Amino acid sequence: MSLNTSPAISPDPIATESFKQGRGTDQPLFTRHSGNPILSREDWPYPINSVFNAAAVQLPDGDTLLLCRVEDRTGLSHLCAARSANGIDGWRIDSEPTLMANPREYPEEIWGLEDPRITYVPELGQYAIAYTSFARGGPGVSLALTKDFRSFERFGVIMPPEDKDAALLPRKINGYWAMIHRPVTPTGAHMWISYSPDLRHWGSHKVMLEARRGGWWDANKIGLCSPPIETSKGWLTIYHGVRQTASGSIYRLGLALFDINQPEICLQRGDSWIFGPEAPYECNGDVNNVVFPCGQTIGADGDTIHLYYGAADSCIAMATGSIRAMLAWLDLHSGSENSGR
Numbered sequence: 001m002s003l004n005t006s007p008a009i010s011p012d013p014i015a016t017e018s019f020k021q022g023r024g025t026d027q028p029l030f031t032r033h034s035g036n037p038i039l040s041r042e043d044w045p046y047p048i049n050s051v052f053n054a055a056a057v058q059l060p061d062g063d064t065l066l067l068c069r070v071e072d073r074t075g076l077s078h079l080c081a082a083r084s085a086n087g088i089d090g091w092r093i094d095s096e097p098t099l100m101a102n103p104r105e106y107p108e109e110i111w112g113l114e115d116p117r118i119t120y121v122p123e124l125g126q127y128a129i130a131y132t133s134f135a136r137g138g139p140g141v142s143l144a145l146t147k148d149f150r151s152f153e154r155f156g157v158i159m160p161p162e163d164k165d166a167a168l169l170p171r172k173i174n175g176y177w178a179m180i181h182r183p184v185t186p187t188g189a190h191m192w193i194s195y196s197p198d199l200r201h202w203g204s205h206k207v208m209l210e211a212r213r214g215g216w217w218d219a220n221k222i223g224l225c226s227p228p229i230e231t232s233k234g235w236l237t238i239y240h241g242v243r244q245t246a247s248g249s250i251y252r253l254g255l256a257l258f259d260i261n262q263p264e265i266c267l268q269r270g271d272s273w274i275f276g277p278e279a280p281y282e283c284n285g286d287v288n289n290v291v292f293p294c295g296q297t298i299g300a301d302g303d304t305i306h307l308y309y310g311a312a313d314s315c316i317a318m319a320t321g322s323i324r325a326m327l328a329w330l331d332l333h334s335g336s337e338n339s340g341r
């Protein structure tokens with residue numbers, strides 16, 4: 001029912017071949033919307049500091065729903081839903097927070113909820129929201145299910161701190177639910193995948209993609225962006241890499257492709273970043289030089305991707321790309337050392 005569960009995409013061989021022969025190879029993979037930013041604090045129906053890092057889904061009625069991270073003027077974040085017929089403007093924003101921290105029942109979210117990712121799960125007939133819950137122990141991963149983004153079944157913390165950047169895959173893999181997430185270990189911040197029979201108990205933890213080392217753009221710290229897109233070639237995945245510089249961090253985006261039946265196996269990993277902070281609203285804000293997508297919708301053609309991203313931890317922007325072009329780009333730009341170790 002939901003258009004968020006994209007059907008397996010078969011790359012058009014002719015389009016792929018012409019792309020490989022040179023046409024478009026230097027073209028950017030994503031085009032920023034001319035109306036960016038599409039949502040900022042001035043749009044909000046109640047006083048806030050900033051709105052950014054939104055999950056996205058296309059609802060059965062065709063509306064695009066963004067579940068936005070909203071930072072209020074205490075500095076803590078909650079989640080608030082905004083709906084729009086075209087996914088660009090005319091947003092109808094919930095008049096009060098949609099999902100707030102409930103520290104009485106969930107003390108592990110006493111400092112708020114951040115950075116949601118939505119996956120529609122056909123087997124459950126529900127949307128799964130993986131989000132960061134923040135407390136004294138650090139950030140952890142929490143899970144909730146909903147049918148309508150008005151009432152929620154909360155599972156509480158499913159991955160203890162320090163962990164974030166999580167999304168559920170839309171169906172079981174070899175009989176188990178699969179969650180991508182980003183724990184922090186002494187060796188760095190890498191992407192992991194874990195499996196569960198019931199969404200509550202998680203195990204079979206495996207490293208999925210390691211941060212590179214040294215001078216790479218994605219050295220030491222990476223994390224999942226929007227939920228992976230299922231294609232006939234594998235799970236197409238946008239991830240962020242964090243470059244530490246003398247004047248702060250730079251958050252950029254890269255591409256990787258993972259095996260459909262064994263998603264911990266990386267088939268391809270791009271060498272360079274595909275999108276980074278360039279526009280003024282991405283370079284200047286509460287946290288400069290950040291692009292941070294948590295969601296996307298896919299057009300009726302099964303190829304056009306609308307990527308929603310937080311910009312400079314201050315506002316929400318949208319950029320348009322093509323799944324086919326991303327797959328073709330990976331064919332050209334994934335190095336022999338795919339693991340990047």
Ligand code: BMA
Nearest residue numbers: 053114115287290292310313
């Ligand atoms: C990350 C997350 C994001 C944030 C980014 C840049 O660690 O906390 O929510 O957008 O840092 O500040």
